[in-house]
Amino acid sequence: MLCELSEGSFVQTWFRLSCLETLFLFITSAPVFYYYYARSNVTYEKWIYKSNPKFPSPQKVRDEIVQMIKGMLCATVCPALSLTLAQYGVGNAFCGWGDRPVSYHIGVMLFSWILSDFFEFFYHRLGHVDLKFWTHHKHHHVFHNPSPFSVIADEPIDQFFRSSPLLVLPLLIPINMDLLFLQFGLFFYTYGVYLHSGYEHSFISPHNKIINTSFQHYAHHARSSMNTPYHCGFFLKIWDQLFSSCYPEDKECFCAECGRGRGERTIDEFNKIDVPDYSVLLRPSYWMTWKTFKIEARD
Numbered sequence: 001m002l003c004e005l006s007e008g009s010f011v012q013t014w015f016r017l018s019c020l021e022t023l024f025l026f027i028t029s030a031p032v033f034y035y036y037y038a039r040s041n042v043t044y045e046k047w048i049y050k051s052n053p054k055f056p057s058p059q060k061v062r063d064e065i066v067q068m069i070k071g072m073l074c075a076t077v078c079p080a081l082s083l084t085l086a087q088y089g090v091g092n093a094f095c096g097w098g099d100r101p102v103s104y105h106i107g108v109m110l111f112s113w114i115l116s117d118f119f120e121f122f123y124h125r126l127g128h129v130d131l132k133f134w135t136h137h138k139h140h141h142v143f144h145n146p147s148p149f150s151v152i153a154d155e156p157i158d159q160f161f162r163s164s165p166l167l168v169l170p171l172l173i174p175i176n177m178d179l180l181f182l183q184f185g186l187f188f189y190t191y192g193v194y195l196h197s198g199y200e201h202s203f204i205s206p207h208n209k210i211i212n213t214s215f216q217h218y219a220h221h222a223r224s225s226m227n228t229p230y231h232c233g234f235f236l237k238i239w240d241q242l243f244s245s246c247y248p249e250d251k252e253c254f255c256a257e258c259g260r261g262r263g264e265r266t267i268d269e270f271n272k273i274d275v276p277d278y279s280v281l282l283r284p285s286y287w288m289t290w291k292t293f294k295i296e297a298r299d
């Protein structure tokens, strides 16, 4: 399916992918945002699972969306390059199932998923331990209290590197392009929407030992900075456990689950919370201002 998109020049492929990706970003992030953040949908029953009891301002969400579009335009460069190279027969990318058994595709997906999860962790951690990388990555940390629109709200250079497995993997191993793109769309973007949703879930505790939950990523946004790389992992917790970059256990945990345990999530506390009117984001006039392009910097 995606191979058909690569007909024509690299720029044409990049443009088509960017249009598709924009559509994909909004149809995955916007419904989750509407469900959890629209005033009419915010309830006490949902709020007791919100990691940060407060809600971000509409200006912050507008900044996330602008940064997301900037990031997206660069996130599609590697995939477009990959599809263009495949068109010229460079590398090992192929379209369709080919003559390989289903077990091959499953094995390759598993391998590329674990390898990419480690790569995303390692590159992310670099953004917190090396000043050159932090200069770019700090723009993702402007969003202390993230919403589902901040998954790829990064500087372009960061998005270029984060999407580089889509270029490198097909050069190294024979791989079905549709499956690879599907994997990144589902495991990395859609899971990223959950990680940035700001809400925890009853079916998975933030204190489980295996999988990063939305709380770990919220903690990352809220507490990580240069030289404090807490929870840089994406899906598996093992990478942060191996590199000793989990939030210190001797500090009081600030997840919603522990907050509920301490009796902090009462209906009285909920009634004190101000839920902004995000419907301003639907007004064109809210976007047609210079402030739209001035995203608050972070030192």
Ligand SMILES: [Zn+2]
Binding pocket: 124, 127, 128, 137, 140, 141, 220, 224
């Ligand atoms: Zn970070």
Ligand SMILES: [Zn+2]
Binding pocket: 140, 146, 150, 151, 196, 217, 221
């Ligand atoms: Zn993030």
Ligand SMILES: [Zn+2]
Binding pocket: 206, 207, 253, 254, 255, 256, 257, 258, 259
């Ligand atoms: Zn906790």
